Amino acid sequence: MFAQQFPIVFHSLNVGFVQTLKLFAVTLIGAIPLGLVIAFGSMSRFRPLSILTRTFVWIIRGTPLMLQLIIIYYGPGLMGNNWWGGGEVGRFLASAIAFIINYACYFSEIYRGGIQGVPIGQNEAGQVLGMTKGQIFFRVTLLQMIKRIVPPMSNEIITLVKDTSLARIISLQEVIWAGQSFLKGSQGISGIIWPLFFTGLYYLLFSGILTILLGGLEKRLNYFR
């Protein structure tokens, strides 16, 4: 039995995991820069902008990502305009948007800590050397900020690997969805639970690789203090 089921299950889980990886990658690509924009917004000296941004961050961080997924995916339909359509592409887009916004808010707070953690003297030293604001940011503060944010960002990134499974709530066909399908019945197999447990190995393996990569990055930035 198992020997016949395994190749079918393995293939299904791989297909699901590709979707998991896609959501993971797209979220990082979107949330890393968007987080910086939000960080600058919340640090703005223009009060209305900083209050608005901080309120937004509070709402996003203060409510469950699962709820945000549901609102973003089903919300438009309830208002009479289901622009996501019913397909996998629409589900992926809705998931990606919810994840990008959610993670950008968390990243923005990490960035803010990183930026504010760079001593003001670094900025002033750049200023008295006649450097422009852009030069000071890119040549002086950015790398010091990156060094400060790598450990907390690693933490968030590892969390994101597992959070992608939340997209299951809007039936995105990621790896948990794929594993679960064999419980209800799929491709002539039904009532088995081991594929669902087996998905855990995918997460373990992937977060293990990330831990090594991010640890390596942290080490590479150890040449200065």
Add this chain to the structure above:
Amino acid sequence: MAILQVENLRKNFESLEVLKGISFSLEKGEALSIIGSSGSGKTTLLRCMNFLEMPSSGRIVVNTAAGEHVLYDDQNTKTLSESAIRKNRLHFGLVFQSFNLFPQYTALGNVTLAPRLQAKARPDYKERAAALSREIEERGMALLGQMGLADRAGYYPHQLSGGQQQRVAIARALALEPDILCFDEPTSALDPELTGEVLRVIRGLADKDTTMIIVTHEMTFAHDVSDQVIFMDGGNIVEQGPPAQVLENPREERTRQFLRGYTN
């Protein structure tokens, strides 16, 4: 004509008046020491000249071989553009109390970063990039050598002692060839046994007639290197003159009172 003229400079933070009308002038090649207790406005004065703080009113004029340059005048330059401020700053170099070296660059990298960025803005940069880069590097090495740090060029700041870091910071400020070099309590963050090496370097610069303004608590040093000493208290200049006068025979009771704290 004095290389630097400061007239009736004032600075408030909200309702707090930190500088209450400071006027002095500095001749080319002179070293000026500013002494006074903490909170007397010495550091704010330096920061206003380097435009890390915007003066509230007054006038700052620099007069070099290139001509007269009004850096700040409340009559017609209430607000300055960012690029104007950057241009103003290049007349001054500033050495900070806490060094503020860039930790991700080597000693040489710290010294050459700003000159490199300025070279990039030159119209002939593209044709001469390699030659300019070599010039900047050689000049950076020469400056580090002058500071006695030739063998530390490839070290990162955290691998250097406080005294060595401060000497790199001095080289970094000199690399842009400022008209006036300012020091903000350059030895206050150092262990006593490390102050000597930094003071020796500053003394060497004074001997070469570098125009300098030094905010310091080292009275013997101020006495030895300065051509002029200013004693500040409560945002005012209380007394000003050659070190022999201000430090040995002060006219003002407030100055005597302040100096008594150092002789004990």
